Amino acid sequence: MTKAAPLRAAALEAGVTVDVQPLDVTDAASIEAGIGYVIATYGRLDALLNNAGAGHVGTIEAEPLDAVRAVMEVNFFGVVAVSRAAMPLLRESRGRLVTVSSVGGVVGQPFNEAYCAAKFAVEGFLESLAPVAATVGVRVTVVEPGAVSTEFVANVGVDGSQPTDGTPYEPAFAAYLERTRTAFDPANAQTAEGVADVLVELLLSDEPPARVQTSEAAKRFVGVKLADLDGSAVQGLTAGWVATA
DSSP: OTTHHHHHHHHHHHTOOOOOOOOOTTOHHHHHHHHHHHHHHHSOOOEEEEOOOOOBOOOTTTOOHHHHHHHHIIIIIHHHHHHHHHHHHHHHHTOEEEEEOOGGGTSOOTTOHHHHHHHHHHHHHHHHHHHHHHTTTOEEEEEEOOSEESHHHHTSBOOTTTTSSSSTTHHHHHHHHHHHHHHHSTTTSEEHHHHHHHHHHHHHOSSOOSEEESSHHHHHHHHHHHTOTTSHHHHHHHHGGGOOO
16 A cells, blocks of 8 residues: 555545455455455445556576466466456446557567466456456456556566676567667656556547557557567567667
8 A cells, every 4th residue: 555645645636436455366355355345335436546566577497486376366366367357247237348568468578478378368367358258348448558657667667687787688688778778768658657548548438449549659569569470570679679780
């Protein structure tokens, strides 16, 4: 609940009412309590917005499997668990299930093996769920932001002893970090408010799409992959992120 106070303050300043409750997407009891609170307090659930996420970068050679599993627990199994708990209620309300994924759920990115694997899994889960959920009146949408200027990037776990401490990957990782800093610089990245505007529009839309990118840059990036049958375009693009010459 460390983020609750500033959220409440922002809501108060904006003149809107919010009800902030704790929810750990990796804890079944917490999920049950959260869903139960909504029903006990408001009587129904009109929409679920999955937005919990954990970032991680590193090399697969040095990455502990426990760290990979932790990323999957939050970014994939957390989405599955909360969506599973919410579906009966969304059926009743003919509601919306919206999940924030990433362009990294479509395009694999250097040094993001665990993160992208989890987001790819999310995209496959939701793409498969969408037509089934639609038969009972639930609309499913996956949202794919690109670079967004938030504290999320600062919270990405980077263990300097993995790719940056005298390993063969040190030069490539240094190039990747430089490219990432540029992409997520506030001068280049999308604002969190811009992403929020897209989410609100989705929740209010009569015909929400199954997939939406939150910026023109994200659309172009995802478009490369969706038109890349042999993988050469993506490989050519991402190879430049780790080029050292």
